[in-house]
Amino acid sequence: MAAAPGSRREHPGRPVQNRQIVGSVLAGIARNWLGEPGPVRSDFLTNLWIELKRYGAPRVRNVKLSRLRGIDRVRVDGPIRRHSPLVVTALAMLLECETIFHLGPDRGDTVWLLAHNIPNVQLFLLDEETEQAEPGPGDRVYRLSTRDRILHDAISDASRIIHLPGDSSTFDFQDYSGTADLVYVEGSGRHTRVRSDTEAAFGLLSELGTIVWDGYLGDPSLYAYLNELAPSLDRPIVHILGTRLALYSRWNIVLPEAM
Incomplete structure:
Protein backbone atom coordinates (compact mmCIF):
# COMPACT_ATOMS: atom_id res chain seq x y z
CA MET A 1 0.00 0.00 0.00
CA ALA A 2 1.45 3.35 -1.02
CA ALA A 3 2.10 5.88 1.65
CA ALA A 4 -0.12 8.95 1.65
CA PRO A 5 1.51 12.10 0.36
CA GLY A 6 3.20 13.98 3.15
CA SER A 7 3.23 10.97 5.49
CA ARG A 8 7.00 10.45 5.25
CA ARG A 9 9.13 11.84 8.00
CA GLU A 10 11.47 14.42 6.60
CA HIS A 11 14.13 16.57 8.14
CA PRO A 12 13.20 20.25 8.30
CA GLY A 13 14.42 22.04 5.18
CA ARG A 14 16.87 24.89 5.35
CA PRO A 15 15.61 28.37 4.49
CA VAL A 16 16.14 29.38 0.88
CA GLN A 17 18.85 32.00 0.40
CA ASN A 18 18.76 34.74 -2.21
CA ARG A 19 21.76 33.28 -4.02
CA GLN A 20 19.79 30.07 -4.57
CA ILE A 21 17.08 31.85 -6.57
CA VAL A 22 19.30 34.22 -8.58
CA GLY A 23 19.37 31.88 -11.58
CA SER A 24 15.59 31.44 -11.77
CA ARG A 31 11.85 35.12 -20.59
CA ASN A 32 9.43 37.92 -19.70
CA TRP A 33 11.55 40.52 -21.49
CA LEU A 34 11.27 38.58 -24.73
CA GLY A 35 7.68 37.44 -24.28
CA GLU A 36 5.83 40.36 -22.67
CA PRO A 37 4.42 43.29 -24.67
CA GLY A 38 6.04 46.73 -24.85
CA PRO A 39 4.19 48.43 -21.94
CA VAL A 40 5.42 45.80 -19.47
CA ARG A 41 9.02 46.37 -20.51
CA SER A 42 8.48 50.13 -20.35
CA ASP A 43 7.12 49.88 -16.79
CA PHE A 44 10.10 47.74 -15.79
CA LEU A 45 12.58 50.26 -17.19
CA THR A 46 10.69 53.19 -15.64
CA ASN A 47 10.72 51.57 -12.20
CA LEU A 48 14.38 50.64 -12.57
CA TRP A 49 15.28 54.21 -13.52
CA ILE A 50 13.33 55.58 -10.55
CA GLU A 51 15.26 53.30 -8.19
CA LEU A 52 18.56 54.35 -9.76
CA LYS A 53 17.66 58.02 -9.32
CA ARG A 54 16.67 57.41 -5.71
CA TYR A 55 19.89 55.57 -4.93
CA GLY A 56 22.05 58.00 -6.88
CA ALA A 57 20.55 61.26 -5.57
CA PRO A 58 23.59 63.41 -4.75
CA ARG A 59 22.09 65.68 -2.10
CA VAL A 60 18.54 64.58 -1.20
CA ARG A 61 18.42 61.99 1.58
CA ASN A 62 16.10 58.99 1.56
CA VAL A 63 14.06 58.16 4.66
CA LYS A 64 11.46 55.52 5.36
CA LEU A 65 7.94 56.74 6.09
CA SER A 66 8.12 54.96 9.45
CA ARG A 67 11.00 57.25 10.49
CA LEU A 68 8.82 60.35 10.48
CA ARG A 69 8.27 61.29 14.09
CA GLY A 70 4.80 60.20 15.28
CA ILE A 71 3.51 59.11 11.86
CA ASP A 72 2.44 55.71 13.23
CA ARG A 73 -0.22 57.42 15.38
CA VAL A 74 -1.97 59.14 12.44
CA ARG A 75 -5.13 57.73 10.85
CA VAL A 76 -6.34 59.12 7.50
CA ASP A 77 -9.72 58.55 5.88
CA GLY A 78 -9.46 58.24 2.10
CA PRO A 79 -9.13 55.85 -0.87
CA ILE A 80 -6.05 53.65 -0.41
CA ARG A 81 -5.04 53.92 -4.08
CA ARG A 82 -4.29 57.61 -3.49
CA HIS A 83 -1.03 56.87 -1.68
CA SER A 84 0.99 60.09 -1.92
CA PRO A 85 -2.02 62.37 -1.21
CA LEU A 86 -2.77 60.19 1.83
CA VAL A 87 0.80 60.65 3.07
CA VAL A 88 0.56 64.44 2.56
CA THR A 89 -2.65 64.45 4.58
CA ALA A 90 -1.05 62.37 7.33
CA LEU A 91 1.84 64.85 7.50
CA ALA A 92 -0.58 67.76 7.78
CA MET A 93 -2.43 66.01 10.60
CA LEU A 94 0.83 65.12 12.34
CA LEU A 95 2.03 68.73 12.12
CA GLU A 96 -1.37 70.00 13.36
CA CYS A 97 -1.57 72.39 10.42
CA GLU A 98 -4.00 75.28 10.57
CA THR A 99 -3.06 76.98 7.28
CA ILE A 100 -2.07 75.10 4.12
CA PHE A 101 -1.17 76.40 0.67
CA HIS A 102 -1.47 74.19 -2.42
CA LEU A 103 0.54 75.54 -5.36
CA GLY A 104 -0.42 74.16 -8.76
CA PRO A 105 -3.32 72.07 -10.11
CA ASP A 106 -4.92 69.66 -7.65
CA ARG A 107 -4.47 66.51 -9.75
CA GLY A 108 -4.83 64.10 -6.85
CA ASP A 109 -7.72 65.81 -5.03
CA THR A 110 -5.25 66.47 -2.22
CA VAL A 111 -7.22 69.54 -1.14
CA TRP A 112 -10.32 67.39 -0.72
CA LEU A 113 -8.42 64.87 1.42
CA LEU A 114 -6.99 67.62 3.60
CA ALA A 115 -10.37 69.28 4.11
CA HIS A 116 -12.05 65.93 4.73
CA ASN A 117 -9.57 64.88 7.44
CA ILE A 118 -8.74 68.23 9.10
CA PRO A 119 -12.01 70.01 9.90
CA ASN A 120 -10.51 73.31 11.09
CA VAL A 121 -7.82 73.78 8.43
CA GLN A 122 -7.75 76.86 6.20
CA LEU A 123 -6.76 75.89 2.64
CA PHE A 124 -5.50 78.13 -0.16
CA LEU A 125 -5.37 76.67 -3.68
CA LEU A 126 -3.29 78.69 -6.16
CA ASP A 127 -3.97 77.43 -9.67
CA GLU A 128 -3.60 79.27 -12.95
CA GLU A 129 -5.86 76.77 -14.72
CA THR A 130 -9.47 77.92 -14.78
CA GLU A 131 -10.62 74.63 -16.30
CA GLN A 132 -9.47 71.10 -15.54
CA ALA A 133 -7.07 70.05 -18.29
CA GLU A 134 -7.24 66.59 -19.78
CA PRO A 135 -4.64 64.36 -18.07
CA GLY A 136 -1.56 63.39 -20.05
CA PRO A 137 -0.11 59.86 -20.19
CA GLY A 138 2.35 60.60 -17.38
CA ASP A 139 -0.11 62.28 -15.02
CA ARG A 140 -1.45 60.61 -11.91
CA VAL A 141 -5.27 60.45 -12.11
CA TYR A 142 -7.29 59.44 -9.05
CA ARG A 143 -10.96 58.80 -9.69
CA LEU A 144 -13.19 59.29 -6.66
CA SER A 145 -15.99 56.88 -5.86
CA THR A 146 -19.58 58.17 -6.10
CA ARG A 147 -19.73 58.53 -2.31
CA ASP A 148 -16.43 60.41 -2.16
CA ARG A 149 -17.41 62.61 -5.12
CA ILE A 150 -20.56 63.71 -3.26
CA LEU A 151 -18.46 64.54 -0.19
CA HIS A 152 -15.91 66.28 -2.42
CA ASP A 153 -18.55 68.50 -4.01
CA ALA A 154 -19.95 69.40 -0.59
CA ILE A 155 -16.56 70.31 0.83
CA SER A 156 -15.31 72.20 -2.23
CA ASP A 157 -17.71 75.08 -1.56
CA ALA A 158 -16.70 75.41 2.07
CA SER A 159 -15.42 78.82 3.10
CA ARG A 160 -12.19 77.36 4.42
CA ILE A 161 -11.04 76.48 0.88
CA ILE A 162 -10.00 79.69 -0.87
CA HIS A 163 -9.20 79.55 -4.59
CA LEU A 164 -6.50 82.00 -5.67
CA PRO A 165 -6.34 82.37 -9.47
CA GLY A 166 -2.88 82.94 -10.90
CA ASP A 167 0.60 81.50 -10.63
CA SER A 168 3.49 81.88 -8.22
CA SER A 169 5.63 83.96 -10.58
CA THR A 170 3.16 86.87 -10.58
CA PHE A 171 0.93 86.41 -7.52
CA ASP A 172 1.48 88.82 -4.62
CA PHE A 173 1.96 86.69 -1.49
CA GLN A 174 2.81 89.60 0.82
CA ASP A 175 -0.39 89.33 2.86
CA TYR A 176 0.26 85.62 3.47
CA SER A 177 3.97 85.80 4.33
CA GLY A 178 4.92 83.57 7.27
CA THR A 179 1.44 82.10 7.68
CA ALA A 180 1.70 78.61 6.13
CA ASP A 181 2.17 75.55 8.30
CA LEU A 182 2.41 73.42 5.15
CA VAL A 183 3.00 74.29 1.50
CA TYR A 184 2.30 71.58 -1.08
CA VAL A 185 3.97 72.05 -4.47
CA GLU A 186 2.67 70.06 -7.44
CA GLY A 187 5.91 69.50 -9.33
CA SER A 188 4.93 67.00 -12.02
CA GLY A 189 5.18 68.41 -15.53
CA ARG A 190 5.55 71.99 -14.28
CA HIS A 191 9.24 72.72 -14.87
CA THR A 192 8.51 76.37 -15.68
CA ARG A 193 6.91 76.87 -12.26
CA VAL A 194 9.06 74.74 -9.93
CA ARG A 195 11.53 77.50 -9.05
CA SER A 196 8.94 80.25 -8.52
CA ASP A 197 6.68 77.85 -6.59
CA THR A 198 9.57 76.93 -4.29
CA GLU A 199 10.64 80.53 -3.72
CA ALA A 200 7.03 81.42 -2.91
CA ALA A 201 6.77 78.42 -0.58
CA PHE A 202 9.75 79.54 1.52
CA GLY A 203 8.26 83.03 1.78
CA LEU A 204 4.96 81.57 2.97
CA LEU A 205 6.42 79.27 5.63
CA SER A 206 5.69 79.83 9.30
CA GLU A 207 8.36 79.40 11.96
CA LEU A 208 7.89 75.61 12.05
CA GLY A 209 6.52 75.24 8.53
CA THR A 210 6.99 72.37 6.06
CA ILE A 211 7.20 72.15 2.26
CA VAL A 212 6.22 69.03 0.32
CA TRP A 213 7.05 68.62 -3.36
CA ASP A 214 5.07 65.99 -5.29
CA GLY A 215 6.67 64.36 -8.34
CA TYR A 216 10.26 64.23 -7.04
CA LEU A 217 11.22 60.88 -8.60
CA GLY A 218 8.88 61.11 -11.58
CA ASP A 219 9.80 64.54 -12.93
CA PRO A 220 13.47 64.98 -13.96
CA SER A 221 13.32 68.79 -13.73
CA LEU A 222 12.08 68.69 -10.14
CA TYR A 223 14.61 65.98 -9.24
CA SER A 232 22.01 75.91 0.11
CA LEU A 233 19.34 75.29 2.77
CA ASP A 234 19.65 75.38 6.54
CA ARG A 235 17.92 72.01 6.87
CA PRO A 236 17.94 68.91 4.62
CA ILE A 237 15.52 67.94 1.90
CA VAL A 238 14.48 64.30 2.26
CA ALA A 246 10.26 65.26 -1.13
CA PRO A 256 17.70 61.09 14.26
CA GLU A 257 18.38 57.41 13.47
CA ALA A 258 17.19 57.96 9.90
CA MET A 259 19.53 60.83 9.21
Missing part, protein backbone atom coordinates in the same frame (compact mmCIF):
# COMPACT_ATOMS: atom_id res chain seq x y z
CA VAL A 25 15.00 35.17 -11.32
CA LEU A 26 17.42 36.08 -14.11
CA ALA A 27 15.92 33.42 -16.35
CA GLY A 28 12.45 34.80 -15.63
CA ILE A 29 13.59 38.33 -16.49
CA ALA A 30 14.98 37.16 -19.82
CA ALA A 224 17.51 68.03 -10.61
CA TYR A 225 16.31 71.28 -9.06
CA LEU A 226 15.87 69.89 -5.53
CA ASN A 227 19.28 68.19 -5.60
CA GLU A 228 20.77 71.51 -6.70
CA LEU A 229 18.85 73.46 -4.05
CA ALA A 230 19.43 71.18 -1.05
CA PRO A 231 23.03 72.24 -0.14
CA HIS A 239 12.68 61.88 -0.02
CA ILE A 240 10.03 59.70 1.63
CA LEU A 241 10.63 56.19 0.34
CA GLY A 242 7.69 54.52 -1.39
CA THR A 243 6.24 57.88 -2.47
CA ARG A 244 6.86 60.62 -5.02
CA LEU A 245 7.29 63.14 -2.21
CA LEU A 247 10.13 67.15 2.14
CA TYR A 248 11.71 70.15 3.87
CA SER A 249 10.65 70.96 7.42
CA ARG A 250 11.62 73.51 10.04
CA TRP A 251 10.37 71.05 12.65
CA ASN A 252 12.50 68.04 13.54
CA ILE A 253 10.13 65.62 11.84
CA VAL A 254 12.69 62.95 10.93
CA LEU A 255 13.92 60.76 13.76
